[in-house]
Amino acid sequence: MTLFLLMIVAHVLGDFYLQKNQWVACRNTHHYASWGLCKHVLSHLVLLVIAVWLAGDLSAKAWIAIVLIGFSHLLIDIWKSYQADKLIYFLLDQLFHVLIIALAAWVLSGADIEQIKNQLLSLLTVKYLAIGCAYVIACRPVSIAISIALDQYTVQLKDKQTGLASAGCWIGYLERCLIISFVLIGQFAGVGFLLAAKTIFRFGDLTKEKDMKLTEYMMLGTLLSFSCALILGWWVNRL
Template sequence: MDELLLLLGLLSAHLLGDFFLHPLSWINDRLNRHYRSSKLIWHALVHTLLSWLVLFIWEWTFGWGPTFWQPLWLALLLGCSHYVIDLAKSYCPVHTRYFLLDQCLHLTIILLIAMQLSQSWHWLKWCWDWLLTPTHLIVLIAYLLILRPSSVLIALLLRNWTLDVTEGSLPKAGHAIGLLERILILTFTLLEQFAGVGFLLAAKSVFRFGDLTHQKDRRLTEYVMLGTLLSVTISLLLGILTLRLVNGLV
């Protein structure tokens, strides 16, 4: 339990430093000046201070008493790593993939520091053992199938009714909506919350089919409805099959 408290404390410090104590002016200064940015140094110092507070309190409560130097060195290590990662990120385009990569690197370092300080490397074995079970692998495969393979299948099934539906809409918005729709339907199905599936379809019909009705375009309406029903059918069938397989293994 004390190892978990350490990890949660470091994660809380990271969230405070990266999102709540990180003004937009600091971000713009880092993006414009890169390694010459003084605000990037201040940002790293904020993370260092917050991490030191968490590490010092944890050492005082669960560790080897009121030691000062070990929490300080670990906090400096975390702050320096944050500086290097954010500096590298400042040279990358503003894109979701780089944001996610940035956060994954930060979280990896936090996890390594927490395990090193608490000497709880058995977490890695626990995570590996948790993943390598038939139940979790089946669920993982289901989510992988619901993404790209399902998109390819739906595109092939609709190839005889291809229409230009991009006019007046956001680029690739339909594809993104379909991915989120299938992920949510699969999740609701695995949780056996079929009311959520109905709510999702009702919400989509209000916002999307209503607009199509106003356009007086029957062919476009039928095309979108056909794609939606294919997406829902594939997601439900895959979800029910996954649920049956998982329940059969339990």
Template sequence: MAFSLLLVALIIVHLLADFYWQPMSWVNDRNTRHFKAKKLYFHVLVHGITSAIILTLWEYTFGWQQLSTVLLATAVIMLSHYFIDIAKSYSNKGVVPFLLDQIAHIAVIIALCIYITDNQSLIAYVSALATNPKVLWVVCGYLIILSPSAVFIRMMLERLTANFSSEGSLALAGQSIGMIERVLMLSFILLDQFAGLGFLLAAKSVFRFGDLSASKDKKLTEYVMLGTLLSVSVTLFIGLGVNYLIR
């Protein structure tokens, strides 16, 4: 309980300091001036002060009441946040750098919580998950329905709809929608929530009905139907197979 309490408290503080208490002007200053940005130091200081408050409350309630632990953990959070944000400021500001930035911050927080609480049970739990065949089969299922399935569906569509052009649509939009769709469908299948699967397909049909009914191109309708049916078939096959292997 003590580990979970410290972890969730520090994550909440991180989210508040990173997304609610950081004005956009601070972000722009960091992205343009990098390590020379004064606002970056203000941002790091906000993280340090709020984290120190949480760490102090935890240490003197559940810990060994050692001020040195609070100071060390606060210093690690501030220094790691500074260097991670500096690295991000030199990136292309896309989705991947954003995700890597947040993963790095959370990883530091988790490592600190393990160190402060001396929680060896968490390490044992993670190790057990990493060597659990059921967990690995689920991971394998999600990996298959993403890139490999996208390649298979694209090849099948190219074979079945030769010379058809999807001109006018956003680049990679169909592939991205398909991946998200298959992730949701596989999640519903693994949770035995087939009603959710039906709702997802119905919702997609409603959104696409206007486009297809307004289109005079029969090929577009056939293309969308083929893509949807292939996506559903592949995901059902993979999902039912994973369900069989983990039960």
């Protein structure tokens, strides 16, 4: 685990702190013929060597792993250079990098398949499954349920919907996930802070509109969202 974490730190430093904007622009323009990409991969290799050295394993197998990680990083970044600048490609890019680092760390650690299997099975307990279910349910399912519950009021406010498309859904996802997190760690003050912060940000809109329907609609949506998240958090704690 120490080696894996050190390699992740090296990856984060190389990808997000040492990589210059000029290198990224060069990569996106020249793709595999980019000098910026070469510099980026070389910086990654140096950081990986330092990470493996700190972990105390600079064996021949470790050097091979470093070279393979660097080569895979080059291929992944070349693929990324042909993709649009969208969140999905950014997440896929990082996922590929982390999976390869995890595979290399696993091989270097000498762990066998049975040990990896036991570690994965240890996560499939009621506790972790319940936590995962709570977060999954809190996003899309609860959002749809609240939308259906407020549907009869939404039609009365069609002319008031001037916000960013889908922003309301994402705000709901984040607030419910935060509330569940606060409940699970016993920080109920965080729930109060979140409600107060949302109220402050909404206060200007509500007073500007001076519309009782809109005020009641926002209050109802917020209370439904908070209630669902609190119930889910309570349910996980009970389990």
